[in-house]
Amino acid sequence: MLRDITLGQYYQADSVIHRLDPRVKLVATMIFIVSLFIADNFMGYLWGGLCLFCVIRLSKVPFRFMVKGMKAMTVLLVVAVVFNLFLTPGEPVLSFWRLTVTGEGIRLALMMAVRLVFLIIGSSVMTLTTTPNHLTDGLEKLMGPLRVLHVPVHEVAMMMAIALRFIPILLEETDKIMKAQIARGADFESGNLLRKVRAMVPLLVPLFISAFRRANDLAMAMEARCYRGGEYRTRMKPLVYHRRDRIAYGITLIYLTACICFGRIFS
Numbered sequence: 540m541l542r543d544i545t546l547g548q549y550y551q552a553d554s555v556i557h558r559l560d561p562r563v564k565l566v567a568t569m570i571f572i573v574s575l576f577i578a579d580n581f582m583g584y585l586w587g588g589l590c591l592f593c594v595i596r597l598s599k600v601p602f603r604f605m606v607k608g609m610k611a612m613t614v615l616l617v618v619a620v621v622f623n624l625f626l627t628p629g630e631p632v633l634s635f636w637r638l639t640v641t642g643e644g645i646r647l648a649l650m651m652a653v654r655l656v657f658l659i660i661g662s663s664v665m666t667l668t669t670t671p672n673h674l675t676d677g678l679e680k681l682m683g684p685l686r687v688l689h690v691p692v693h694e695v696a697m698m699m700a701i702a703l704r705f706i707p708i709l710l711e712e713t714d715k716i717m718k719a720q721i722a723r724g725a726d727f728e729s730g731n732l733l734r735k736v737r738a739m740v741p742l743l744v745p746l747f748i749s750a751f752r753r754a755n756d757l758a759m760a761m762e763a764r765c766y767r768g769g770e771y772r773t774r775m776k777p778l779v780y781h782r783r784d785r786i787a788y789g790i791t792l793i794y795l796t797a798c799i800c801f802g803r804i805f806s
Contacts, residue, residue: 548707550667556598557668560784561677567791568665574798575654583801584653590794591661598668605663609656616655623648666703675700676778693772701757709750716745 556564574587595602609616629643666674679696686692720741728735 549670550600552599554599559787561669561673562681563784563787564665564669565677570791570795571661578798578802580805582805600667605660612659619651620648623651671700671703712749713746
C-alpha cells in the first residue's frame, strides 16, 4: 500500500508537459480543480475527462502509474460515496433497515466519485511531471505579489518543497520499519480496529524519531551553508516563459471557458 502512493514522486520523461514552465502547470492544475466544481454535470465531467486523458498522453507517464496512486485514496473515496449515497434527501429508490437510497443521492455519489478521481489524477500529473525544485520556484514566482503584504513567500514555498521531497523518503522509511517489525513478530493486519491502532505504535515511534533526526540534519546542513532565505538569492536556471507556455495558457483559458459554458447550458 505504501508503495502505491505517488504523491511527491517525479517521473523522468521527455514530453511537452515536462518542458512546460512550472507556473503554467500550477495555474492549469488550480483551474482544472476549480472547473470540477463549475461544470457539475455529465457533459462537464466528460469534457474534463477527455482533456485530462489528452494531457496524460502528452506527458508520456504510464496511465497505470497514475492509477496506482488511487489505491491509497480508496478509503476516502468509499467514505465520500457512502455518505452522499445514504445521507442525501430526495425521492427514495431503495430502502433497507434504516437506510434509504435516493435518486439524488445516487447522482451526487457518482459525481463525487468522478470529481475525486479526476482531482487526484489531475494533481498527480503536476507532481509527476515537475521536480520539487521547479515546483518551489514556480510557486514562489506566483506568490511574489504577496510580499507586499509581508507574506514570507520564499519560506512558504521552501516548506512545501521540503514536504514534497520528504514524502517518498518517509514512505520508504516506513516500509523498512514495518518489514523489520514484521520480522520480529509484529502483526499489522489481524484483529479489530483498536488492536490495529495499538499495533501501529511500534511503527510510529521509530518513524517520528527518524523524521525528527532527518529534519535536524537538514537544518544543520542549511545552517552550515549559511542559508538565509530568499532575499537577494539568485538561481542557476531562472524561470522564463517560452512560446509553448503561452500556448498552454491559451489552451487552459479555452478549457475553462468551455467548462463555464457546459455548467450554464446543462445545469
